[in-house]
Each structure stands twice: as C-alpha cells, then as structure tokens.
C-alpha cells in the first residue's frame with residue numbers, strides 16, 4: 001500500500017509537470033512524429049474521434065464566419081492554401097531530408113508558441129528542378145501556420161508569409177513576390 005501511495009504521488013507530480021510544459025499534441029509530435037502523422041490521418045478518416053476536433057466545430061466558435069477580416073492583410077493570404085486532407089498525404093510523403101528540415105522549423109515554431117525566444121532560424125533549401133522544394137515549403141507553411149496561430153489573439157492574423165523573388169516562383173508556392181509583400185502590407189516582426 002505504501003508503495004502504491006508513493007507511485008501515485010510520483011504520477012501526480014509527473015502529470016503536473018506535463019501540464020506545465022509543451023502542449024500535449026506537439027509533445028507527441030516531438031516524441032514520435034510518425035505516430036502523430038498516423039493519428040491525424042486516422043482522425044481524418046474518422047477512425048478516431050478527437051474531442052479537441054469536436055470542440056472546434058463552427059457552432060462553438062462564434063467568430064468563425066465568412067465575413068471579411070478587419071485585418072490590414074488581404075484575407076486571401078490568411079488561409080493556408082492546402083486543406084488538412086490535402087496536407088496529410090504530403091506530410092507522409094516527405095523524404096528523410098525534407099522531414100529533417102520540416103522538423104527543424106516545427107521545433108522553432110513550437111518554441112515560439114511556448115513563449116520562448118529562439119534565435120532567428122535561417123534555412124537555405126536548394127536543389128535541382130523538381131526535387132521537392134515547393135512541396136516541402138507548402139508543408140512547412142501548413143505546420144508553421146497551425147502552430148504559430150496559437151501565438152496570436154486574433155485567428156485572422158497572418159503568422160506565416162510566403163514570398164519569392166519572382167512572380168512565377170511566388171505563384172508556384174501560392175505566395176507573393178517580395179516586392180508585393182513589402183509594398184502592400186505593414187508587417188510587424190515579433
């Protein structure tokens with residue numbers, strides 16, 4: 001009985017510690033990213049019901065409507081270009097090199113979302129034509145937006161902005177040219 005009580009206290013301490021650290025979902029992502037991808041896929045397929053997802057139905061979020069945002073940034077840029085159903089297979093398809101970069105950016109975003117001030121992250125992604133740069137960038141955009149949205153009080157705030165030097169490059173990633181982005185928008189860096 002004494003052992004049981006002691007174990008119970010340890011469990012309670014561990015649970016308290018868990019609540020004081022990272023959000024559960026992202027903690028799982030860090031511990032076992034493969035499983036997290038599978039879990040999300042199962043949720044999509046309806047095999048697992050997620051209480052969190054149910055709570056986020058439109059009915060429980062009064063602000064979730066089709067009205068135009070009051071934000072100074074155009075609403076067409078606020079939504080991630082891919083839906084969850086589209087992104088899951090993409091995330092699963094990433095090869096080892098692509099995943100390594102995605103996780104590095106995710107890790108940075110998670111630190112930021114947890115109120116830490118990580119050093120600015122500069123990642124140079126290069127490769128020949130058709131090697132998967134845009135494919136990876138779309139995955140990064142989705143994950144970064146999903147995580148960084150937690151840092152903003154207004155869900156319509158733009159947290160991830162995709163830019164490219166040329167119109168064609170910007171079009172390929174559903175982003176803006178750098179010129180257009182800096183010319184049209186007031187961007188606050190935090």
Ligand SMILES: Nc1ncnc2c1ncn2[C@@H]1O[C@H](COP(=O)(O)OP(=O)(O)OP(=O)(O)O)[C@@H](O)[C@H]1O
Pocket residue numbers: 093094095098127128129130131132133134135136172
């Ligand atoms: N890991 C992957 N698994 C499956 N398909 C992939 C993967 N990476 C890239 N692709 C696919 O390969 C094709 C080319 O990828 P992508 O357009 O991202 O290349 P890119 O390096 O951006 O090319 P470019 O430099 O010509 O713009 C796309 O159809 C993309 O969906």
